[in-house]
Amino acid sequence: MARRQGEESALGLPRRGEFPALWVSEAASVVGDQLAKVAVALLVYDRTGSAGWSGAAYAATFLAPLIAGPLLAGLADRYPRRTLMVTCSTLQGLIIAAMAIPGMPLLVLLAGVMCVAVLQIPFKGAQGAAVLQILADYRIEHHGVASTDDARMALNSAGRARLMLVREVGQLAGLGGGAAVVLAIGTTWALVVDAATFVVAAVVLRLWLRARSASAPGTSTGFAVFGELGGQLWAFGRQVRADRLTRALVIIVALIGFTAAPDAVVVPLADELGAGRWAVGWLLAADCVGVIAGSRWLERQTGDRKRRLIVPLALVSMVPLALFWASLHSLAVVLALLIVSGVGATYYSPAVADLTERVDDGIAGTTNGLMSVLLRASQGLGALTAGILAEISSAVMAVAILGTTGVLLTGVCAVQWRRSNVLQPVRRPV
Numbered sequence: 001m002a003r004r005q006g007e008e009s010a011l012g013l014p015r016r017g018e019f020p021a022l023w024v025s026e027a028a029s030v031v032g033d034q035l036a037k038v039a040v041a042l043l044v045y046d047r048t049g050s051a052g053w054s055g056a057a058y059a060a061t062f063l064a065p066l067i068a069g070p071l072l073a074g075l076a077d078r079y080p081r082r083t084l085m086v087t088c089s090t091l092q093g094l095i096i097a098a099m100a101i102p103g104m105p106l107l108v109l110l111a112g113v114m115c116v117a118v119l120q121i122p123f124k125g126a127q128g129a130a131v132l133q134i135l136a137d138y139r140i141e142h143h144g145v146a147s148t149d150d151a152r153m154a155l156n157s158a159g160r161a162r163l164m165l166v167r168e169v170g171q172l173a174g175l176g177g178g179a180a181v182v183l184a185i186g187t188t189w190a191l192v193v194d195a196a197t198f199v200v201a202a203v204v205l206r207l208w209l210r211a212r213s214a215s216a217p218g219t220s221t222g223f224a225v226f227g228e229l230g231g232q233l234w235a236f237g238r239q240v241r242a243d244r245l246t247r248a249l250v251i252i253v254a255l256i257g258f259t260a261a262p263d264a265v266v267v268p269l270a271d272e273l274g275a276g277r278w279a280v281g282w283l284l285a286a287d288c289v290g291v292i293a294g295s296r297w298l299e300r301q302t303g304d305r306k307r308r309l310i311v312p313l314a315l316v317s318m319v320p321l322a323l324f325w326a327s328l329h330s331l332a333v334v335l336a337l338l339i340v341s342g343v344g345a346t347y348y349s350p351a352v353a354d355l356t357e358r359v360d361d362g363i364a365g366t367t368n369g370l371m372s373v374l375l376r377a378s379q380g381l382g383a384l385t386a387g388i389l390a391e392i393s394s395a396v397m398a399v400a401i402l403g404t405t406g407v408l409l410t411g412v413c414a415v416q417w418r419r420s421n422v423l424q425p426v427r428r429p430v
Contacts, residue, residue: 034174076365290342
């Protein structure tokens with residue numbers, strides 16, 4: 001059945017019920033995470049006096065999910081999504097509470113950081129699939145949409161844009177006051193607060209989300225479980241190989257890593273611009289401001305329009321970085337470029353939303369978990385490449401080179417995108 005003309009533009013996200021529980025729990029955990037990042041960095045540095053150990057603690061948040069994440073992503077389909085999210089949040093809270101114990105050995109702290117990061121992958125997989133599931137049920141129950149009508153998925157992308165908005169506001173708040181709060185209350189209490197936010201998130205999800213059965217419940221036990229999880233990865237890979245549009249979506253999601261270049265070289269970038277170290281916070285915040293503005297705008301667009309905007313927004317995220325070579329080493333110009341790039345980076349939200357709609361519900365959680373892994377991998381690679389290029393040339397040129405490369409690759413992807421008929425019906429199984 002065709003999507004009703006003009007209907008979606010009149011819709012808004014639900015203000016009560018299950019969906020608000022998702023973004024409220026997201027807000028709680030993001031606030032705690034910002035405190036924990038500062039607290040762990042200070043705690044490790046105070047214990048060791050080594051920048052290398054501090055860097056290792058930060059790197060653990062990227063490396064651990066890359067190793068264990070792909071296999072654990074399938075848990076979001078094997079188990080009920082509410083149960084998995086509550087379990088992951090509770091475990092994260094318990095781990096961080098243990099990390100807050102004074103005198104905890106350094107290796108235990110690093111192991112805790114890695115475990116919390118790994119648990120985030122199945123959580124994000126379940127959350128991403130739950131957004132579509134919850135908002136589809138809302139459309140069916142409150143707007144009379146048939147369960148076989150593609151219009152049931154009309155709010156999916158807007159829901160993801162709202163979650164992205166919540167995350168970026170939390171990160172911006174963390175940049176503005178995270179360090180000050182940690183210094184005021186101490187690292188131990190900052191970790192206690194972080195643990196509490198995860199517990200709050202778990203309680204909110206448990207009380208307000210409806211119990212739903214698993215989309216692809218497993219039947220195996222013991223080591224055979226890994227075979228089933230591997231089968232879900234294989235199913236996703238099979239769809240990527242078979243469907244050109246799905247493949248194009250995965251590629252364009254991977255390109256998001258180029259936008260991590262400015263953050264990776266932010267300190268030398270501030271020096272090259274002739275600004276003091278105070279400018280580091282401004283440079284980091286500029287991208288967040290852009291993402292917040294872009295997410296708010298994107299939330300109001302219709303589904304078909306969002307789909308058309310994915311590639312243009314991806315280009316908007318890359319072109320300002322390529323223009324760093326013409327920035328005239330002006331802090332004001334660079335801040336403006338970073339804000340515009342942040343607006344474009346919101347393409348990640350509709351791209352993953354569209355991808356979730358196009359895969360079978362039995363691998364929707366797996367897909368979202370894998371996209372979280374891909375996001376971390378691409379950002380880590382982009383940051384590493386930017387650091388190497390900055391050593392060879394300069395921070396400004398490193399960003400410009402990666403931005404130019406991103407523009408070229410996005411252009412190639414745009415050709416594939418156009419050939420794939422981006423507005424073809426989703427025809428996702430119910």
